[in-house]
Amino acid sequence: xxxxxxxxxxxQGLLWATLGLGLFLTFRILDFPDMTVEGxxxxxxxxxxxxxxxxxxxxxxxxxxIGVGMLCGxxxxxxxxxxxxxxxxxxxxxxxAAYSVNLRIMHGRSNLTLLDKPSLLKLPIFAHSxxxxxxxxxxxxxxxxxxxVLIYFLQTDLGxxxxxxxxxxTMARSLGIKTDNMKIMGLxxxxxxxxxxxxxxxxxxxxxxxxxxxxxxxxxxxxxxxxEVAFGELTMNQRLVAVTLGSILYRFVLLVVxxxxxxxxxxxxxxxxxLALCMMVPVFRDMFNLKRVWKRGISTHD
Amino acid sequence: xxxxxxxxxxxxxxxxxxxxEELTLLKDLNLTINEGDFITILxxxxxxxxxxxxxxxxxxxxDSGDILLRGESIANESEERRTRFLSRVFQDPKLGTAPRMTxxxxxxxxxxxxxxxxxxxxxxxxxxxxxxxxxSGMGNGLxxxxxxxxxxxxxxxxxxxxxxMATLKKPDILLLDEHTAALDPKTxxxxxxxTNDRIIAQKLTCLMITHHLDDxxxxxxxxxxxxxxxxxxxxxxxxxxxxxxxxLFSFFSDLQE
Numbered sequence: 294x295x296x297x298x299x300x301x302x303x304x305q306g307l308l309w310a311t312l313g314l315g316l317f318l319t320f321r322i323l324d325f326p327d328m329t330v331e332g333x334x335x336x337x338x339x340x341x342x343x344x345x346x347x348x349x350x351x352x353x354x355x356x357x358x359i360g361v362g363m364l365c366g367x368x369x370x371x372x373x374x375x376x377x378x379x380x381x382x383x384x385x386x387x388x389x390a391a392y393s394v395n396l397r398i399m400h401g402r403s404n405l406t407l408l409d410k411p412s413l414l415k416l417p418i419f420a421h422s423x424x425x426x427x428x429x430x431x432x433x434x435x436x437x438x439x440x441x442v443l444i445y446f447l448q449t450d451l452g453x454x455x456x457x458x459x460x461x462x463t464m465a466r467s468l469g470i471k472t473d474n475m476k477i478m479g480l481x482x483x484x485x486x487x488x489x490x491x492x493x494x495x496x497x498x499x500x501x502x503x504x505x506x507x508x509x510x511x512x513x514x515x516x517x518x519x520x521e522v523a524f525g526e527l528t529m530n531q532r533l534v535a536v537t538l539g540s541i542l543y544r545f546v547l548l549v550v551x552x553x554x555x556x557x558x559x560x561x562x563x564x565x566x567x568l569a570l571c572m573m574v575p576v577f578r579d580m581f582n583l584k585r586v587w588k589r590g591i592s593t594h595d
Numbered sequence: 596x597x598x599x600x601x602x603x604x605x606x607x608x609x610x611x612x613x614x615x616e617e618l619t620l621l622k623d624l625n626l627t628i629n630e631g632d633f634i635t636i637l638x639x640x641x642x643x644x645x646x647x648x649x650x651x652x653x654x655x656x657x658d659s660g661d662i663l664l665r666g667e668s669i670a671n672e673s674e675e676r677r678t679r680f681l682s683r684v685f686q687d688p689k690l691g692t693a694p695r696m697t698x699x700x701x702x703x704x705x706x707x708x709x710x711x712x713x714x715x716x717x718x719x720x721x722x723x724x725x726x727x728x729x730x731s732g733m734g735n736g737l738x739x740x741x742x743x744x745x746x747x748x749x750x751x752x753x754x755x756x757x758x759x760m761a762t763l764k765k766p767d768i769l770l771l772d773e774h775t776a777a778l779d780p781k782t783x784x785x786x787x788x789x790t791n792d793r794i795i796a797q798k799l800t801c802l803m804i805t806h807h808l809d810d811x812x813x814x815x816x817x818x819x820x821x822x823x824x825x826x827x828x829x830x831x832x833x834x835x836x837x838x839x840x841x842x843l844f845s846f847f848s849d850l851q852e
Binding site for chain 1: 683689691692694707716
């Protein structure tokens with residue numbers, strides 16, 4: 294039973310890691326928080342489930358989810374760069390609008406099930422995998438492909454221009470990089486990946502819910518920050534891998550919380566607490582000067 | 596016979612247009628820059644030196660007049676498009692480099708200044724030997740730090756890197772906006788010497804804003820003074836050679852009156 298829960302946590306961590314990777318592109322590379330994801334994630338889920346219910350192949354349905362995610366990113370990007378609306382507000386506007394769109398996609402219902410319908414997890418290659426292992430295999434495959442694609446992208450001329458835009462916009466422009474286009478592209482790719490995350494989670498859970506986007510930005514941020522706190526100074530490629538490991542670690546933290554007797558209603562509170570604590574690690578480190586204490590501890594043993 | 600490379604004709608630049616705070620920063624400014632000119636620019640604060648650079652660079656659009664590059668108007672070209680022929684070094688060391696990217700990555704970005712960037716591998720390693728050679732020319736240890744994020748370099752190293760990045764792909768026009776002003780006197784002198792050597796070696800056309808009268812006199816073949824949005828003094832060649840600090844000082848005090 295406990296083994297099963299562990300495997301399930303790894304599977305969940307892998308599927309949800311797509312969110313962390315998507316958000317990494319905006320939060321860590323472009324260096325701004327993109328609230329759009331709270332609308333993109335349920336939209337990816339809704340579009341995927343609605344498409345499958347309409348008889349579309351799960352693979353195509355997942356690609357549709359990526360497409361609608363990119364459209365959300367495009368909307369935010371245009372509001373932000375061409376409309377000069379601050380990024381936080383641009384994201385909230387699109388996120389709010391997405392709620393209505395999601396209800397439309399799901400024909401006015403707040404919940405759409407995949408019961409008895411095909412999904413990526415019911416593909417023949419997963420037919421003989423033991424319980425929970427299907428999501429691990431699917432998540433692993435998707436994460437490996439996604440991470441490799443991102444690593445390739447960030448090492449191209451275009452990817453480097455994208456990184457430079459987030460790092461120093463004045464410099465990027467002075468080298469002829471069209472920074473507005475880079476931001477729009479980043480938001481599109483990021484939200485496309487998050488739409489993918491919504492599609493995967495919906496197929497794993499067996500339904501899409503209009504409220505499933507609430508708090509997902511916290512979960513995505515938790516993957517990124519837990520990865521950074523746990524692994525410290527890393528290269529760009531290592532940081533991408535750390536996001537996935539952070540996402541899995543986060544699932545184990547939730548598992549522990551549930552084991553302690555809290556119920557699932559408390560999870561959002563714990564998500565925020567975990568993220569807040571992780572983000573305050575540098576403050577704690579300074580406050581207690583942990584490094585010096587550790588060093589002293591080691592030197593006295595010498 | 597040297598040809599004009601950049602011409603500013605009757606340029607007027609305003610900021611805060613159509614608001615009560617509207618200000619006219621450049622007032623019917625005329626300037627013809629010839630190929631190979633190294634122009635030092637003097638002027639008091641608020642005279643319009645930086646506005647001139649921002650107007651040439653496309654950060655500010657002009658209200659009337661025209662800007663011509665080799666006879667063709669570029670007045671409506673965007674800032675990004677103008678980087679095909681123009682590069683600049685800012686006064687603030689933080690503005691010229693990407694802090695989380697390494698020295699080599701910054702240099703690599705600069706090799707494609709003004710070009711389209713495609714989804715093709717960047718080939719960083721193929722450039723390393725070239726970067727090593729180039730940075731060792733600056734004589735400040737930059738060549739030892741190619742794989743260091745620029746955020747952990749000293750101000751002098753960062754400005755030297757910014758300058759290299761600006762000249763790596765030869766620009767038609769180089770704008771230096773007090774690029775040594777934020778550095779200590781020794782580092783500042785070293786960078787200025789390296790700057791001059793490279794401008795002469797590459798036969799660059801360069802405009803340099805400075806507050807150091809002796810730098811303005813020592814370097815370049817032409818000196819202009821900007822005051823109140825206009826060019827009020829313009830000397831070149833022999834006449835500039837014979838210019839002294841005293842003459843410049845008296846000129847400035849004349850202006851004040």
